[in-house]
Amino acid sequence: MEIKFTRAATLKEKPDSSTLVFGKAMTDHMFIVDYDAGQGWHDPRIIPYGPLQIDPAAKVLHYGEEIFEGLKAYRIADGSIQLFRPRDNIDRMNKSADRLCLPRIPEELALAGITELVKTEQDWVPSEEGTSLYIRPFMIGLDAALGVHSSHHVQYIVVVCPVGAYYPEGLDPVKIYVEEKDVRAVKGGMGMAKTGGNYAASLRAGDLAEKAGYSQVLWLDGLHRKYIEEVGSMNVMFKVAGKILTPDLNGSVLDGITRRSCIQLLKDWGYEVEERRISAEELFEAAENGTLEEAWGTGTAAVVSPIGELAMGDKKVTVSNNQIGEITQKLYDELTGIQWGRIADPHGWIMKL
């Protein structure tokens, strides 16, 4: 399908790469393709970035009929641009689409929307250490009717923005609060889907945690309120007595692409990785008996982010002396090394633009 291009009449001033804040500096153009039941996907286009015109009765505005993805484009030393596992994002988006009764988008069309927009905005891909172009594909249900049904008219849209570190702490350890009151998702709900509703459910606890001086919350499972699941914007991993532990994909945990990549790297290095139920109690016990050696989060936006403090109720433990741990640093270096083309890519994760 040919992508129609309309150039923006004026181009924005690009932000200084050393002061980038996550997700604020949107570029000059965006990609949109429409879907209509009976017609399929049609009219792919790159147009000037700007407000969408949406009917106030559109399903997305009332019933959260929305899914999204997050991936990045990296400027490597020779000046060229590359993507990390973009097909995995599209595959996950189509799984999210199934859950929310949105139409699947053909892989090549979804990918073309990403690659053509990044090529259009190539001058926006920063080159400073630790920066990249964040890519946000999303899909919205647009039927203008207040009945609770899935939409027949849908759009897949891609927007991009240059970013630095997700957390203001950068690679300094973050403080995480274990949330005992609110839950993010339950098995049978939408936890495995990347949909706005899961993040809406997280806002209250996130705000309260932030006011108390924590970066984000660590969610417990919705049924037993006992087993840890994930942090607001990342999956979590722990090194306990030499072994790596991470919550299993039980239906309410996001199947993170950075999570998947870290598990592969850890296995390559000979670590035993246990994907299983982990209770908060087990974690705090390990901290108390000195076997909790490291904790970190993984995510596209967060990359690999060390956790230096965990709190739950009135219990508080420091992890790894509030320093970045050895494995956390090694994972960060290896992953970003592959993403920025500084080291070999043995698993074929990189796609050159």
Ligand code: COI
């Ligand atoms: C990402 O890591 O790309 C995400 O989607 C997390 C986000 C909610 C900031």
